[in-house]
Amino acid sequence: MIDYDAFLSQAAARMQESAIRKMGTVLAQVEDVISFAPGYPAPEMFPWQQFQEIARALLQGDEGRVLQYGPTRGYGPLLEAILELQAARGVGGRLDELLVTTGSQQGLDLVARVLLDPGDVALVELPSYTGAITAFRNAQARLAGVHQQADGIDLDDLDAVLGRERAAGRRVRFLYVVPNFQNPTGLLIAREKRRALLEWADRRDVLIVEDDPYGDLYFEDSASPADTRPIKADDGAGRVIYLSSFSKTLAPGFRVGWIAAPAALASKFEVAKQASDLCSGGFDQRVVLESIKRGVLAAQVPRLRAHYQHKRDVMIAGLRAELGALVSWPDPRGGFFLWATLPGGVDAEGMLARAVSRRVIYVAGSAFFVDGGGSSLVRLSFSAPTPERIAEGVRRFALTVREELDAQTH
Numbered sequence: 001m002i003d004y005d006a007f008l009s010q011a012a013a014r015m016q017e018s019a020i021r022k023m024g025t026v027l028a029q030v031e032d033v034i035s036f037a038p039g040y041p042a043p044e045m046f047p048w049q050q051f052q053e054i055a056r057a058l059l060q061g062d063e064g065r066v067l068q069y070g071p072t073r074g075y076g077p078l079l080e081a082i083l084e085l086q087a088a089r090g091v092g093g094r095l096d097e098l099l100v101t102t103g104s105q106q107g108l109d110l111v112a113r114v115l116l117d118p119g120d121v122a123l124v125e126l127p128s129y130t131g132a133i134t135a136f137r138n139a140q141a142r143l144a145g146v147h148q149q150a151d152g153i154d155l156d157d158l159d160a161v162l163g164r165e166r167a168a169g170r171r172v173r174f175l176y177v178v179p180n181f182q183n184p185t186g187l188l189i190a191r192e193k194r195r196a197l198l199e200w201a202d203r204r205d206v207l208i209v210e211d212d213p214y215g216d217l218y219f220e221d222s223a224s225p226a227d228t229r230p231i232k233a234d235d236g237a238g239r240v241i242y243l244s245s246f247s248k249t250l251a252p253g254f255r256v257g258w259i260a261a262p263a264a265l266a267s268k269f270e271v272a273k274q275a276s277d278l279c280s281g282g283f284d285q286r287v288v289l290e291s292i293k294r295g296v297l298a299a300q301v302p303r304l305r306a307h308y309q310h311k312r313d314v315m316i317a318g319l320r321a322e323l324g325a326l327v328s329w330p331d332p333r334g335g336f337f338l339w340a341t342l343p344g345g346v347d348a349e350g351m352l353a354r355a356v357s358r359r360v361i362y363v364a365g366s367a368f369f370v371d372g373g374g375s376s377l378v379r380l381s382f383s384a385p386t387p388e389r390i391a392e393g394v395r396r397f398a399l400t401v402r403e404e405l406d407a408q409t410h
């Protein structure tokens with residue numbers, strides 16, 4: 001028998017499977033499970049008809065480049081279109097500052113490869129997106145967590161953590177934030193804090209990695225484009241590496257995202273991407289471009305805002321009715337996630353087996369914390385299930401919580 005572990009690189013030996021992907025495996029094994037686990041978009045909202053028309057037009061066979069390799073930076077006309085989309089968010093930029101990525105997830109991986117040496121520090125929010133945690137860990141970085149408040153990252157804690165890491169002789173490379181409807185908390189970083197972050201990054205000489213897949217998906221009853229204006233929009237000094245994606249607004253199956261970064265860094269990301277996949281799928285990029293040009297994206301976004309807002313309302317109404325004050329959460333003002341605190345002492349990871357037996361599933365909060373915290377928190381995604389399934393799933397979840405509480409007291 002070959003001992004394959006002996007062949008692994010140090011980085012691979014330390015790699016950890018994503019908790020959320022693992023949850024998907026559990027899910028596949030249980031019948032009729034209602035899943036609040038993965039942050040998937042609603043499949044019934046995909047513009048199937050328009051995608052069919054676009055795909056048919058692209059696959060006529062009269063344009064060989066549709067299925068050919070393309071530039072690593074991305075398909076030129078799509079890059080131009082992304083510049084325009086960004087400008088609508090207040091983010092200026094030039095073509096030499098832009099790169100198409102195979103989803104934002106590849107953007108995070110490129111950031112890790114280009115900016116992190118083993119032992120370097122990446123500052124992340126407590127809690128933070130697991131895909132970013134995995135990408136930075138794979139580069140053998142040290143992840144230092146910074147607490148959040150109701151209006152986003154705690155600036156005092158941020159400076160204190162930075163000070164501690166530097167005093168210990170470590171190199172702090174960047175702060176990673178998801179300012180709009182964060183995965184997993186759903187929180188927004190307040191406008192004043194965004195400005196303060198830029199000033200802080202300049203003063204302390206660190207970069208900011210801003211990950212913004214959800215900014216367009218604000219709920220009109222409680223947020224506006226002014227609340228979701230990217231940090232990058234006011235980045236006069238070139239401190240911000242901005243990542244975004246079409247996964248949540250068009251479809252994640254196309255795997256098209258982008259990075260906007262100072263030109264010197266963008267060219268490094270390009271070289272790193274050459275080794276990663278040569279180029280993002282040319283067909284996917286063209287479908288995305290056509291969706292922009294034909295107005296599909298522009299029509300989608302307001303529909304999605306209303307759709308997810310309704311699903312959030314169904315989830316909140318269910319939780320209130322079924323669990324009253326036992327569970328608490330900040331009301332999501334956009335995005336896909338509700339971040340709930342369980343009643344006294346209930347351990348979310350420990351409760352998972354019971355939840356599966358009740359045919360409902362969520363992600364335990366601890367998956368998102370780099371400091372071992374989060375045991376009494378759960379992330380409930382309301383994006384993918386239908387409203388009826390959300391209501392039924394919340395009933396099952398409430399039963400799970402009540403049974404767990406009972407089991408604790410008996």
Ligand SMILES: Cc1ncc(COP(=O)(O)O)c(C=O)c1O
Nearest residue numbers: 103104105129183245247252257
């Ligand atoms: C905060 C955040 N960043 C990045 C991603 C990756 O998205 P994609 O690679 O599909 O663009 C996700 C997906 O859930 C996310 O929530």
